[in-house]
Amino acid sequence: MIDLSVKLPGLNLKNPVIPASGCFGFGKEYAELYDLSVLGGIAIKSATPKERFGNPTPRIAETPSGMLNAIGLQNKGVDSIIEKELPFLAQYDTEIIANVAGATEEDYVEVIRKLNDQPVIKAYELNISCPNVKHGGIGLGTKPELAAHVTKLAKEAAAKPVYVKLSPNVTDIVEIAKAVEEAGADGLVLINTLMGMRIDLKTGKPLLANKTGGLSGPAIKPVAIRMVYQVAQAVKIPIIGVGGITCAEDVLEFLNAGASAVEVGAQNFVDPYVCPKIIQELPIVLEKYGYTSIKDAIGRSFKDE
Amino acid sequence: MFSEDARILSNVEIAPDIWKMEIETRLAKEARPGQFIEIQVPPFFLRRPISINEIKENSLVIIYKVLGEGTLKMTTMKDTLNVFGPCGNGFPIENQDVYLVGGGVGVPPLYETAKRYLKKGQKVQVVLGFNSKDQIFFEQEFKDLGCPVSIATMDGSAGIKGTVVDAIHEQGIQDPFILACGPYPMLKALQREYTKGYLSLEARMACGIGACMGCVVKDKEGHSLRVCKDGPVFPIQEVAL
Structure with missing residues (x-):
């Protein structure tokens, strides 16, 4: 049996499969369906300094091979998350990644400072790429200087490794990835959702109350693969790939593109058991394509053979 | 909750654009009235949340x-479909007589609920609202259970002309214990008039x-x-509609 474990800054993943932030809450609902300890890690729902209700509804719209969401970073605030969610997660043997969001740079620093002494959190994922909030989020993630600056502040505040989740809604993702690496990021997560829209033909108006939303699901996988492929050749820090993964073959594709681990997002809604299924199938798929380790698969797409 | 491939036993149209499907599934053992199941409809991405009409x-x-x-x-599906559930909380089954109030496609979950109240020996009154006579469905099924059924139609083509609230007024009853499912305007109207009971909500869902x-x-x-988890059934005055 192939060893699926992956070591990344701050993260000792028993396998490279991590449910993506926003698609898994704080694990409680999925814990009713299976043992969360089978997961490599969990990227928990975004934390902001104060409670956010998020956007008005409808927040969800289906698309060909995917969906749009405009949740708007709904969460109870970091203090409530520390009190109510982290003790529950502490009982599982899996690596918890805290997704950190905010409207200002100070918000990111505040959330990180509060989470620093929470042993259950093993790393941070800076969300500078949410397309559904007016301030912060994507506003910080689409310009190299701004992305680098918030990364630098986060690194100064953080007592744990910082991964930066990048937006695909940019002209040159490589430029931003490099700026973030230079600012001290320990790793990258790419990609967040692609900004999209659907219009209701009955009203002629956007279907989502927020008008635009973030596109996820299999529809965005080729975009994510391309971006991981480009960025992996330009940076030295590890990449966690995310975007449209539904099966173990998709995981291998991300590994080949240059990712060291993956996050699974919208497919959790389609098949709530998808993560354990992928973990079970991954060794079989790796063997089928002739790999004897995860490492052999990472970045194969651009390596000389 | 779990998912499985369920066998489709029947799938037929019972009123214009209203279809009834029976599936053989182990979820029947766990399901309660007012809960829903999530149905996979390939090639579409998200599951469809559909309320449970009857539990056999x-x-x-x-x-x-x-x-x-x-x-x-879904109307073309045969053989099997993948279901997940049962989801949500469902209607409480209490020791009191009840008014079951349904509007349009909100009518189905009230059927199993009626059966459970009748089984407890409670009196069950049914009030159903539709846009017009041709859209009426399940009137006879409730009557077959032995429930008195009042109908309201917006265009007056059957029963009382108006809404379900008009139909309840007609019976001269003050603040009955209500379990209701239907469109938001109907639920809002019930919330304005009555204080006892529960409303079941519909929403666009992902997970x-x-x-x-x-x-x-x-x-x-x-x-x-969360409509899907904390609901879909809420105390009548709890939700700001």
Whole structure:
């Protein structure tokens, strides 16, 4: 049996499969369906300094091979998350990644400072790429200087490794990835959702109350693969790939593109058991394509053979 | 909750664009009235949340309205479909007489609920609202259970002209204990008039299990509630509609 474990800054993943932030809450609902300890890690729902209700509804719209969401970073605030969610997660043997969001740079620093002494959190994922909030989020993630600056502040505040989740809604993702690496990021997560829209033909108006939303699901996988492929050749820090993964073959594709681990997002809604299924199938798929380790698969797409 | 491939036993149109499907599934053992199941409709991405109409020994009956491409596709499904559930909280079964109030495609979950109240020996009054006579469905099924049924139609082509609230007024009853499911304007009207009972809400959902925050509503203090997990059934005065 192939060893699926992956070591990344701050993260000792028993396998490279991590449910993506926003698609898994704080694990409680999925814990009713299976043992969360089978997961490599969990990227928990975004934390902001104060409670956010998020956007008005409808927040969800289906698309060909995917969906749009405009949740708007709904969460109870970091203090409530520390009190109510982290003790529950502490009982599982899996690596918890805290997704950190905010409207200002100070918000990111505040959330990180509060989470620093929470042993259950093993790393941070800076969300500078949410397309559904007016301030912060994507506003910080689409310009190299701004992305680098918030990364630098986060690194100064953080007592744990910082991964930066990048937006695909940019002209040159490589430029931003490099700026973030230079600012001290320990790793990258790419990609967040692609900004999209659907219009209701009955009203002629956007279907989502927020008008635009973030596109996820299999529809965005080729975009994510391309971006991981480009960025992996330009940076030295590890990449966690995310975007449209539904099966173990998709995981291998991300590994080949240059990712060291993956996050699974919208497919959790389609098949709530998808993560354990992928973990079970991954060794079989790796063997089928002739790999004897995860490492052999990472970045194969651009390596000389 | 679990998922499985359920065998489709029947799938027929019972009123214009209203279809009834019976599936053989082990979910029947776990399901309660007022809960829903999540149905995969390939090639569409998200599951369709559909309320449970009737719970039998080894099967569930669902009734769905053709509203878009997904539900249209459902009308052509045969052999098996993948279901997940049962989801949500369902209607409470209490020791008191009840008014079951349904509007349009909100009528189906009240059927199993009626059976449970009758089984407890409670009196069950049924009030159903539709746009017009040709859209009426399930009137006879409730009558066959022995429930008195009042009908309201917006155009007056059958029963009382007006809404379900008009139909309840007609009976001269003050503040009955109500369990209701239907469109938001109907639920709002019930909320204005009555204080006792529960409302079942419909919402666009993604996960169906409380994780994604796609289907939230606010309670009257502004706190969020998830229709899929905290609901779909809420105390009549809890949700700000």
